[in-house]
Amino acid sequence: MNNIDSDFSLVDLEKKILTLCQSHPKGLTDSILQDEMPNVNVEQRVSALNRLLSAGNLDLFKSDSQLIYKLKDPDLVSKNAICENTQEKLVYQVIGDAGNKGIWSRDIRLKCNLQMTQLNKILRNLESKKLIKAVKSVTASKKKLYMLFNLDPDISVTGGAWYSDQDFESEFVEVLNQQCYRCLVQKVEESLNLCVNQPRISLNNSFASSEEVWKIITNLKISKVTLTVTDIETILNTLIYDGKAEMKIESDPDGQEFKLYRAVKPIIDASGLEKTPCGICPVIDQCYENGAISPATCIYMKEWLES
Amino acid sequence: MVNAVGLYGKKLVEIRPIFPNRVLNLLHYCPMSDINLCVIKLARLLFGEVVEHVVSCLAQKGGAPLRDIIQRSKLSKDEVKNSLCILLQHDLIDYTLSNTNGYLYRLKIDRILLCNRYPRYIYASKFLFGDIAELIVEEILLNGQIIKNELLDQIKSRLADIVEKDNTPPDPTEVDTAFDELARNNFIIEVGGGRMLVKSEVEQVDKMTPTTNNKPSEEVSTPKKGNKRQRSEDIPSAPVSKRLHLEEGTNEINYMMIVEVIGKKYDSIAAAIMRSMLELDANPQESDIITNAVRLKEIKSHLPKEVNVTKSILEEYLTILYEDKQLNTGDPDILHIFSEIVKRTLECLVQQRFGSNFGRIFRIIVHKKSLEQKKICDMAMLPSKDAKAILYTLMVEKFIRMQEIPRSLDCVASKTFHLFSLDILDTCTVVLSRSYKAIANSIIRRDWEVNSNRQREMRLLDKSERLKTMKKSVLANTDGNVSIDETIRELEESITPIESQQLKILREKFDR
Known part of the structure; x- marks a missing residue:
């Protein structure tokens, strides 16, 4: 009976914490929690917070040597629920954090500390579940960027009006x-x-x-x-x-x-230099009198004189 | 360039002339091989092969005494002396007394390179002072320096020749007027001494042997511009000779360029106003930095008759010129407008040599001074691959340069900024050096064409002579042979119609 009571009070406590989080969009600190729930002891509070964190309802941040609890995006939470395991959740979170600029698979691997084969499998899974999508960047056409499925890629990724399918128009x-x-x-x-x-x-x-x-x-x-x-x-x-x-x-x-x-009209029509073959000659540096390339036998000059 | 001074009602306009000492001499930055080649080939073009050898010796050594020139060039003493005489007369060399070798002759490289501008000086004189002035300038440039009376006589005789062809009566006073006009505008200056003096100088230098106290046995005076008084004291009987004032000519060419640019950007009225302003600053003193301010009224009265503008329109034009930030005509320093013209010329050159996309990227670097590759590609709105190729081609051709700025101490390439920038001086040097090489190459090719033409002509003449002899021998051995006409016809047919035409021209040339 006591156990049931404690469970009930823990669920109640979790709900209360979630309500508090909603009323504090900037996040809750331990001191706020203590003030708002003076009857709840530290152990109860810790266990409730741990449950919420493991369920993926809360996000934990650190600011000025104190912990801040923030409510997670409910959409993200629901999608997190679809994820099969913690690794998938982690990858999903990392991709979500990258926003509409996307993230390269190598960077995901570094952030999640996963093997490439393992990561590829996870990415394929997430793609098949339509949780994430792969986008090609205009800056590097061979580089796949991953972002959440519902996001529109940033202009730096798509190139804006001047690109269509990564090709510059x-x-x-x-x-x-x-x-x-x-x-x-x-x-x-x-x-x-x-x-x-x-x-x-x-x-x-x-x-x-x-x-x-x-x-x-x-x-x-x-x-x-x-x-x-x-x-x-x-x-x-x-x-x-x-x-x-x-x-x-x-x-x-x-x-x-x-x-x-x-x-405006061009103020300089043409300088005399480029009218001569020497002005545009690609081999002028190797051109010498009596050399293999010589002005006397230059074919470009011949054409120029005959034209 | 145009600087409004004072109140609106008393608007004055200042003009600053181009002072040669303020213009950086790019020659110091050009490779000497290209300059020397150009100088040697120009000497060949103007004075022939003998002078070319002498100039070549001087160019290789920097400066050389007479005996060294004779030794190196393997020419006779007279030939070398005559060459030096010609070069002195044209003010293309000078000489200094050395402690060990007597007189050292040195090339005036800057002055020789100005020979490239002779056609432009002639055109400028024609444009400003008319056809007779053009003849006078042409004659002076041909002779280097010439005594006034001799010059006027030659011009008059040339005019008489032209008149014979055109049947228009000659007017000898026009020659004097044109000469006075040129002299008044500082186009012609006195150098004193005359041609005879130049010859005497070479003779004296030749005879001179260095004495123990390293002084010449006889004082030799160099022909210097504006040194008339000193010269007349030394040799009172020497006739005063005239030379073209090339600094003035260069200024005039530069002014014409400004006027042309203004005309292209705005219209002919703006160009005429600019021309008037420049003309009103007729005699700028080199020591003055700012020339006399010009009143609006003066500009209006100085405008050509065909440019009929009211005072308000003139003011509007002056305001436009004053406010022009693109060409820097509002800047009181005339060098700024020239730096703009130089930039535009380089842009035009890159565009015409490589194509419009190259021109676009080059202009971006000119405008933005220093940029990263990605930024340049974005601004150029070109496919990234093409833009990169253009950037690296421009860098290889030395039109732009790349600067590496590492962000970390280990200078890793991925953490290094690669900035593309432009140094106008470097780019100008590259272009200038190529121009000198192009000039030299053109002269080499010209000589080659002339020589090969001469050989072709000689072969043609030989062929025609051989045919003539063959014809004669056939006619001598006729003996009533019927096929003789056919043989002669065959012989005549061996010369093609083009060859016979060339032969006709050649014979006419020989007859003359």
Whole structure:
């Protein structure tokens, strides 16, 4: 009878601890527990906490030399329950901790201290139960990252709008680059036609904000994925690095800064050097008069002179 | 470049000229082998094979006395002396008194390399002062230095030749005007002495033997720019000769480049305003860092007639130039605009040599100074594999460099930052050195083409002579043979139509 009573009180105690955890999302310390349950002795409290921890209802953290008990995600708890053994649970937890950035199998092995074959088996099991999924990263296509099944991979893993199935969509980027350039050129032409004999107004009007370009590109509907203004700015930056555009930053009366872009023509047409075969010759360092490679017998020069 | 000073109503514009001593001489960083090769080949191109040998000796030794040059070049004494005379006349060498070897002749490498710019000096003079000025500059460059009267006579006779062809009456006063214009704008300077003096210098140096107190037996004065008074005191009867002021010419070429760049970026009006501002700063003193400020009114009145702008529009243009942070035209230091032009030229060069993707990555490094590989790949929006290949190709070609910054003491590669960066000076040196080699290679190829053409012509002439003799011998041994016409026809057919055309040109050349 006494045993039943103690069991009952222990279950009660566990429930009380769980309720307390819910009311303290930042976690419970031993002192809080002691204050909230002054009638419960240390032994009872310890055994109740141990039961909750082994059942996977609580998480134990250490902060400033004191222990903190936090309530576990109920979803995680239910899924933990599906796990066959503690090793599976551990792997599942490690993968869960990695969040939507995922974790490499090698890192899981190091964290769980498991053998590779054993880990592979566990991972296969978890995958078959649809608790976790393997995702390929754009940074390393051969590297499998594991994350919880219900999570969407982070942009650093998928590569964002510019990647499809780990492949960089260079053609898509190129098309966007050309379209953005066309937008900026049109803007320059419009400003030149509208503001005759007003050089400064014409110059200022020839700048287009990234939002303007984003709107035009969105209206063109050339992209299947939804592009953000930041995505368009990334593309506009490639135009700057192509020498086709320039950028200035201005701020509105509220003090918010915005980027303005303008199409520019190259100011240097070509330097004379690359017009000659020697300017682009890959073997110029080995080229000497009367040598095996010699300017007198150079085939590139012959072609150049004949063209 | 353009710096607004004072209140809005009294806007002044400052211009700073290019001072040669402020520009870093990249030649010190280029491999000497490429420079020497270029210098030697330029000497060959301008003055022929004999001078090339002399220049080659001087380039190898750094400086050499007359007897060493004769010994090394295996040329006759007269040939060496004449070569030195030519080089002195063109201001391509100088000489110093050595303690042991008498006079040492040294190449003026910087000056010889400026010979590459002769066409640009000629173009600049034509652009600024007209066709006759172009003729005058051409003639001066051809002679190195020339006495004024001799120069004017030659130009007038050249003009008379042109007039004969075009049937337009000559105007001799135009030559004097053009000459005065060039002199007023500091394009032509007096060097004193004249050509005869140059010859006498070589004679004196040749005769001179070092005395015990290591002083020359006879004082020899070097031709120096702007040393007219001293020269006229020494040799009062010596006629004053003229030389092109290459520093002024170089400044003018640089100014033209700025104007061209402004024209391309904005429009012809902005370019004309920039040109006017540069022209208003006509005689910058090298000792002054800041030139005289120019009033808005002055710029407006100095603008060409075809550029008809109101004061407000002019102000707008000046504000645009002042606010331009891309080209640095708002910076009072003109060297900053040149550094921008240099960067753009390098970007253009990389793009044209390797392709647009290379240009993009090179520009990223130019803009961002120092970046990691991953960051560069992300910014370039190129497939990672391609971007890496581009980066390493640029590094191998010495356009960019990689710096390793270890994060741990054991310098493990996985814990090391690999930063790609650009040193404009290094990249310019690489490009400059390649340019010199390209120039030398072009001259070598040109000579080879000329020689092989000459040999081909000689073979053609031989062939034609042989055919003529054969024809004669056939005709002499006719004896009523019927097939004689056929034999002659066969002989004539052995010369192809192209060959006969070449022969015709050759004969015309010989007749002349």
